[in-house]
Amino acid sequence: MASHDEYDFRTFPAAVAEDGTPDPASAAWLQAETRGFHDPRKSEKVLARSVERLAADGRRLTGVYARSAPAGALGVEVPVATFAWFPSTLNTGGAEPLDVHLVSNVTVRPTHRRRGLLRSMMTADLEQAVTDGYALAGLTASEAGIYRRFGFGEASWVRHVTVTTDSRFRMVAEPRGRCELIEAASLRTIGPEVFARFHAGHPGSIDRHAKYWDRATGLADDKGEPDDAVHAAVHYDESGAVDGYVAYRFQGWEKEPYTLGIVDLVAADDEAYLGLWDFLGAVDLVERIEWEFAPMDDPLPFALTDSRLVKTTFVEDWLWLRVLDVERAFAARGYANDGEAVLDVTDPLGYAAGVFRLRVTGGVGSVVRVDRSDSMTPDVVVDAAALGSLYLGGVDPRVLAAAGRLSERAPGGLQRLRALLAPVAPVYGITHF
Numbered sequence: 001m002a003s004h005d006e007y008d009f010r011t012f013p014a015a016v017a018e019d020g021t022p023d024p025a026s027a028a029w030l031q032a033e034t035r036g037f038h039d040p041r042k043s044e045k046v047l048a049r050s051v052e053r054l055a056a057d058g059r060r061l062t063g064v065y066a067r068s069a070p071a072g073a074l075g076v077e078v079p080v081a082t083f084a085w086f087p088s089t090l091n092t093g094g095a096e097p098l099d100v101h102l103v104s105n106v107t108v109r110p111t112h113r114r115r116g117l118l119r120s121m122m123t124a125d126l127e128q129a130v131t132d133g134y135a136l137a138g139l140t141a142s143e144a145g146i147y148r149r150f151g152f153g154e155a156s157w158v159r160h161v162t163v164t165t166d167s168r169f170r171m172v173a174e175p176r177g178r179c180e181l182i183e184a185a186s187l188r189t190i191g192p193e194v195f196a197r198f199h200a201g202h203p204g205s206i207d208r209h210a211k212y213w214d215r216a217t218g219l220a221d222d223k224g225e226p227d228d229a230v231h232a233a234v235h236y237d238e239s240g241a242v243d244g245y246v247a248y249r250f251q252g253w254e255k256e257p258y259t260l261g262i263v264d265l266v267a268a269d270d271e272a273y274l275g276l277w278d279f280l281g282a283v284d285l286v287e288r289i290e291w292e293f294a295p296m297d298d299p300l301p302f303a304l305t306d307s308r309l310v311k312t313t314f315v316e317d318w319l320w321l322r323v324l325d326v327e328r329a330f331a332a333r334g335y336a337n338d339g340e341a342v343l344d345v346t347d348p349l350g351y352a353a354g355v356f357r358l359r360v361t362g363g364v365g366s367v368v369r370v371d372r373s374d375s376m377t378p379d380v381v382v383d384a385a386a387l388g389s390l391y392l393g394g395v396d397p398r399v400l401a402a403a404g405r406l407s408e409r410a411p412g413g414l415q416r417l418r419a420l421l422a423p424v425a426p427v428y429g430i431t432h433f
């Protein structure tokens, strides 16, 4: 690891001045982050809007600044590494969403990589998250090989699907309610309410951040440019209340079969979900719908008379979780079954380490730390990253055991843990960050 004497680490809030211009440190940080993900340089206008969104999320930015730079190279005011965190909530299946510390925007300039800069930023950040009282941290990863070493585990997935909507597309039963087109811009007001209902109903859901509403309304795409191709429809329930929406974009006459790409689809309940698909299946001139955020447990194939019209083209790891406080994280979670299990957790960073007895009574969990000297055999031994994978109940402990990531110590321990951690509803989130 190179000496960190060569660098200054600074953390500051993303900020915009009163006249709407981004604060220079935030602007330089964002241009560095943009470069780190190989995105095009941002124009002044796009930069201002993007920093505004970071500020709206309450993102705290960390930049790592080289103390010197050779003549002609990027100046020392441009960070060689970026990192951000912001507060949000996670539906854990419990009575209330849990506050969660989200890590994002991590980049290290190629000329400064593998000197431990990510490790320094991440360990300092997790320490701060613990000091701030967070029981869980989360992230969505660019690559799956990076974050387990810091105790994060894959906890939810989404499917990329293509759905054929030719003359074979038919629902088993006609969904209730109806759909109608709206101006995509209206999603700025309609969308958050629908999302709030989705968020309340799905363990694994992370609350939305500012970028989503720019994207769904077509105000700005991921690069920050206006996207006039976005159209939208909403679903009304039988009382006439909006309970779902879809924003979509036609992918051009060059691509056959003619295809609509879903930009965002949010349904407050199952009827709205199927109703929106019924609408998508009826759009003329297109014979295929593409969507990159479909649930793992998807009712759609079962709701169609021909389930093979839905094809999964890719399964993407989505939310990665890091348990920082075992007692509070597992007490906050929802449980479908009562029971008891003892977990021996190892954690190189220490935050989740210990032996814990999890007891669920009447669907309410409580966790006590057990003295290792007690003559008891834990049900399982697990490391922090595997614990993150287990937390929401979207991963079967028997699968982690088969992978060598968890070991059973007491007979029947795996089975007990599996029953205990079963989620109250299928694990699914549609927020990337």
Ligand SMILES: CC(=O)SCCNC(=O)CCNC(=O)[C@H](O)C(C)(C)COP(=O)(O)OP(=O)(O)OC[C@H]1O[C@@H](n2cnc3c(N)ncnc32)[C@H](O)[C@@H]1OP(=O)(O)O
Pocket: 036, 037, 103, 104, 105, 106, 107, 108, 109, 112, 113, 114, 115, 116, 117, 118, 119, 120, 139, 140, 141, 142, 143, 145, 146, 149
């Ligand atoms: C939450 C998010 O924002 S996800 C986005 C992550 N960013 C990107 O993918 C952008 C492109 N990549 C990068 O900017 C950098 O390569 C980073 C951020 C992934 C890594 O930064 P670095 O400063 O080089 O990492 P650092 O030197 O601290 O390495 C820490 C450890 O992670 C390992 N590591 C770093 N990058 C990777 C990788 N891409 N794949 C697997 N392991 C990795 C290192 O080998 C090291 O391992 P060890 O300490 O256990 O031996």
